[in-house]
Amino acid sequence: MSERTENPADDQANILAGQRDYYRARAPEYDEWILRRGRYDHGPEMNARWFEETEQVRDALIGLDIRGDVLELAAGTGHWTETLARTAASVLALDASPETLAVARERLGRAGLAEKVRFEIADLFEWVPDRTYDAVVFGFWLSHVPDDRLQHFLATVAASLRPGGKVFWVDSLRQDSATAPDQPLPAEEEEVMTRRLNDGRTFQVIKRFRSGATYEAAFARQGIDLTVSETPAYFQYATGVRRE
Numbered sequence: 001m002s003e004r005t006e007n008p009a010d011d012q013a014n015i016l017a018g019q020r021d022y023y024r025a026r027a028p029e030y031d032e033w034i035l036r037r038g039r040y041d042h043g044p045e046m047n048a049r050w051f052e053e054t055e056q057v058r059d060a061l062i063g064l065d066i067r068g069d070v071l072e073l074a075a076g077t078g079h080w081t082e083t084l085a086r087t088a089a090s091v092l093a094l095d096a097s098p099e100t101l102a103v104a105r106e107r108l109g110r111a112g113l114a115e116k117v118r119f120e121i122a123d124l125f126e127w128v129p130d131r132t133y134d135a136v137v138f139g140f141w142l143s144h145v146p147d148d149r150l151q152h153f154l155a156t157v158a159a160s161l162r163p164g165g166k167v168f169w170v171d172s173l174r175q176d177s178a179t180a181p182d183q184p185l186p187a188e189e190e191e192v193m194t195r196r197l198n199d200g201r202t203f204q205v206i207k208r209f210r211s212g213a214t215y216e217a218a219f220a221r222q223g224i225d226l227t228v229s230e231t232p233a234y235f236q237y238a239t240g241v242r243r244e
């Protein structure tokens with residue numbers, strides 16, 4: 001759990017460091033969330049709805065027919081990396097956690113796609129692209145970006161995209177049953193929440209829910225035309241194109 005200081009900028013830096021530590025420590029149990037196991041098992045009916053909706057999002061990503069060189073930000077344990085690597089020529093998968101990327105590397109190896117993917121450790125609040133890509137993709141990352149860093153992050157996305165290049169992202173709708181019952185979501189206007197691991201350790205992370213209209217306006221400021229869609233209960237997902 002991060003310490004509070006007299007300085008809000010230090011507080012935020014501490015939370016972002018805690019967020020990195022959290023995902024490093026969570027790597028071996030991360031997939032329980034997407035697979036609805038353990039603390040994330042909400043019973044057959046709600047689990048079935050979750051899986052239906054994750055498939056809806058995956059179908060939207062597949063429908064985008066992403067080809068060429070792809071940049072994936074906050075790739076984590078590689079759920080989306082595997083889908084991307086099936087059609088892309090190459091994927092550069094960035095994440096701050098060596099532990100989650102190790103899980104992703106194994107997953108891509110099992111799928112026979114390892115040769116298409118390069119994994120690199122990077123802090124996305126510091127990382128600067130040295131080339132452009134045909135597409136940029138990020139899953140469940142935007143809600144971990146604080147309000148006052150959103151435009152800077154989106155400028156990095158725009159700088160990573162060639163004109164006409166595609167964006168795809170997915171994130172969480174505010175829905176209590178998306179997470180475990182022992183980690184309540186932050187109040188409407190708050191952006192910090194406490195996350196727990198299976199062993200009871202706690203960490204603070206940013207979790208900011210924003211409307212589709214907020215995202216569409218924020219991406220437009222960076223020259224990206226974005227359309228945000230929602231599944232019935234759990235997910236917000238978006239496709240976009242960088243203007244020529």
Ligand SMILES: C[S@@+](CC[C@H](N)C(=O)[O-])C[C@H]1O[C@@H](n2cnc3c(N)ncnc32)[C@H](O)[C@@H]1O
Nearest residue numbers: 023074075076095096097100122123124139140
């Ligand atoms: C919710 S997970 C999403 C993982 C994956 N994209 C998915 O959809 O399952 C968030 C990811 O962000 C990564 N992360 C946290 N802070 C980061 C930072 N400052 N820079 C890069 N990655 C970071 C974590 O390690 C974690 O893998």
